[in-house]
Amino acid sequence: MIFSYGFSQSSLKNENIKQLLELTGSGRIGTQVAQNIISSFKTSFPNVPEEYWDNCMKEMDADAIISLIIPIYDKYYSDEEIQQLTAFYQSEIGKKIIKTMPIIVKESMEVGKTWGMQIGEKVMNDLEEKGFVKKQENYKNNIE
Secondary structure, eight states: OOOHHHHHHHHHHHHHHHHHHHHHTHHHHHHHHHHEEEHHHHHHHHTTHHHHHHHHHHHOOOHHHHHHHHHHHHHHHHHHHHHHHHHHHHHHHHHHHHHHHHHHHHHHHHHHHHHHHHHHHHHHHHHHHHHSSSOOHHHHHHOO
16 A cells, blocks of 8 residues: 555656646757757758658657656655745746746857857967967867
């Protein structure tokens, strides 16, 4: 009897996690990532028929990524915490975070890329000035 009680608790927690992931759009994000990967492959392999890529995308549905993410949430959050997160994301500020986070992440990645390139240039210039490396005419092209 104890085993079945533990299983039902785990099963209920998994359902709560699934609800949270669906609420926050985790499955959609996974699907978008898959679409970006397929798009990159399409560019690299233009001779592959469109039907092949369509079949690939059919295999990459939101439920598949959600089922892979559930054990991670299960590992780090209690069921009570999952319920609190769900309540938060159902609030007005939680909904705003869900809506704006993809935009914020995209813009942050762009800023991070520029910042990283500036750091790389600064370090290379410093290494050249100190004589650790030979001057490179076109450093910017080497790091892109």
